[in-house]
């Protein structure tokens with residue numbers, strides 16, 4: 676469950692074994708706005724808040740006590756860490772990771788495969804494949820690997 680790459684690999688194994696369904700699971704202690712949408716395989720852990728018009732892409736993972744603000748789009752396989760505050764109108768790319776306790780300010784874009792370090796306060800958009808950390812968050816790497824392609828049953 677932990678990283679986007681692990682989840683993608685596990686999914687590929689499951690499809691190879693013949694599984695073809697992927698449920699969306701929401702812990703009953705979490706609150707999800709009626710206008711939020713979730714693609715297949717989304718998992719929302721305990722005590723999360725998913726606000727109005729949030730869109731969660733396939734196999735996105737929202738960890739304990741995360742808060743995702745209105746009109747945010749979360750790409751497939753992205754991981755939203757425990758206790759994070761993803762404010763509003765943010766675009767999070769495929770396979771991106773927002774680590775524990777990070778805060779992402781409104782209307783920013785977190786690029787595909789980017790990683791936001793634990794406790795970071797993100798005040799500017801993060802380029803794809805970059806690692807940022809600190810307050811305010813600064814880019815410390817720009818060479819993070821891209822997530823592989825989706826296994827075939829996931830392709831539309």
Ligand SMILES: CC(C)(COP(=O)(O)OP(=O)(O)OC[C@H]1O[C@@H](n2cnc3c(N)ncnc32)[C@H](O)[C@@H]1OP(=O)(O)O)[C@@H](O)C(=O)NCCC(=O)NCCS
Nearest residue numbers: 738756757773774775776790791792793794795807808809
């Ligand atoms: C950001 C992160 C990915 C960096 O990992 P890394 O590249 O292995 O980094 P290192 O541990 O080698 O540390 C490198 C330097 O960055 C600093 N650093 C590491 N993580 C940091 C963070 N989140 N914020 C600020 N500085 C950080 C270290 O202190 C170290 O500094 P130094 O060179 O002055 O000693 C990692 O520290 C992190 O935050 N992981 C998130 C874990 C998490 O939230 N998991 C979710 C659990 S479900």
